[in-house]
Amino acid sequence: xxxxxxxxxxxxxxxxxxxxxxxxxxxxxxxxxxxxxxxxxxxxxxxxxxxxxxxxxxxxxxxxxxxxxxxxxxxxxxxxxxxxxxxxxxxxxxxxxxxxxxxxxxx
Amino acid sequence: xxxxxxxxxxxxxxxxxxxxxxxxxxxxxxxxxxxxxxxxxxxxxxxxxxxxxxxxxxxxxxxxxxxxxxxxxxxxxxxxxxxxxxxxxxxxxxxxxxxxxxxxxxxxxxxxxx
Numbered sequence: 001x002x003x004x005x006x007x008x009x010x011x012x013x014x015x016x017x018x019x020x021x022x023x024x025x026x027x028x029x030x031x032x033x034x035x036x037x038x039x040x041x042x043x044x045x046x047x048x049x050x051x052x053x054x055x056x057x058x059x060x061x062x063x064x065x066x067x068x069x070x071x072x073x074x075x076x077x078x079x080x081x082x083x084x085x086x087x088x089x090x091x092x093x094x095x096x097x098x099x100x101x102x103x104x105x106x107x
Numbered sequence: 108x109x110x111x112x113x114x115x116x117x118x119x120x121x122x123x124x125x126x127x128x129x130x131x132x133x134x135x136x137x138x139x140x141x142x143x144x145x146x147x148x149x150x151x152x153x154x155x156x157x158x159x160x161x162x163x164x165x166x167x168x169x170x171x172x173x174x175x176x177x178x179x180x181x182x183x184x185x186x187x188x189x190x191x192x193x194x195x196x197x198x199x200x201x202x203x204x205x206x207x208x209x210x211x212x213x214x215x216x217x218x219x220x221x
Contacts, residue, residue, distance in 0.1 A: 034208045036152075043202060044152065046209045055209065087152055091208050094166040096142065096154040 002026050006088050006099025012107040013078055021073045021102045023088035028068045032092035035064055035073045039084045047086075048073065078104075109133040109210045111203045116215030123193050123219070129186040129203035129212060137161070137181040140206040143188050145199035146214075155201070156188065171197075193219045 003026040013019050023033065031051040036044035046055045048064035051071060061076040075082055083106050088099040115127040129141065142157040156177040157166045165177050176189040186203055200214040 038152075043211050043213050046211075049207065049209050089152070089208060094157060095168050096157070096208075098152040098154065101151045 001095055002029060002090055002093065002097055004088055004090055004097050004099040006102055008102060009100060010103045010105060012105045014107045015078050015080060017078045019075050019078060019104065021086055021088075023066075023071045023073075023099050025069045025071075025090055025092075029090045029092035031067050032090060033064075033066070033071050034089045034091065035062075036087045036089065037082075037084045038087065044087065109205065111205065111210060111212035113201060113203055113212045113215040116201065116217045118218045118220065119193055120221050121193060121195055121219055124189070124191045125193065125217060127188040127190065127201055127215060127217070129188075131184045131186065131203075131205070134205070134210075136179075136184040141179065141186045142204045142206075142208075143177065143186075144202045144204050144211075145197075145217075146202070147196070147199040150199075153199075158186070190217070193217075195219050 005024045007022050033051045035048040037047055038044045047058050047062050051066055052064045063074050065072050083104050086102045090097055110132045112130045119125050137160050140157055140159050143155040144152055145155050146152050155168050158177045158179055162179050174192045178187045198219045200216050202214045203212045
């Protein structure tokens with residue numbers, strides 16, 4: 001099984017900050033990685049798919065990069081609506097797996 | 108617009124059974140792998156099972172193998188998850204997800220408790 005190691009698990013930041021979340025796969029997954037934002041009581045919302053493709057309607061302050069085993073999600077300038085939990089997800093091979101999540105908190 | 112709508116969740120006792128459904132619209136259902144993903148209360152996301160478009164090949168996470176059965180009826184654009192021998196640790200919101208992982212349903216809550 002492919003393990004996804006996401007870091008940090010918690011991140012404290014302020015509005016306007018630039019933040020980066022990383023995800024490392026235990027073996028190559030090419031570009032088959034998605035990033036999700038989740039708020040309490042809601043379904044996950046896709047931000048990035050195929051490692052770097054921005055989902056339609058998602059603000060351009062969100063970006064994804066990487067291929068193979070190392071990936072990053074960057075938020076260029078945090079907005080109040082961005083405080084949430086973020087997950088990476090590999091869909092290269094079954095069993096699909098998720099990172100453990102990063103809770104982005106207001107500093 | 109692509110849509111997935113789960114149903115069938117509820118309260119069941121340990122050892123019991125439940126069948127979830129996921130109704131699809133807005134795309135050619137039979138062309139795509141569909142997965143079930145779950146999230147226990149306060150926990151992260153966990154992939155559970157998937158089925159190929161033709162229904163001939165299925166995949167399962169180890170903890171549900173032999174207890175859960177995924178199936179689909181392409182004539183009804185509907186995905187199913189038959190859950191037997193349910194355990195307390197199966198308590199979660201269950202989501203169906205279209206291949207490409209961009210389209211998710213709103214989820215249905217399964218609670219396993221005595």
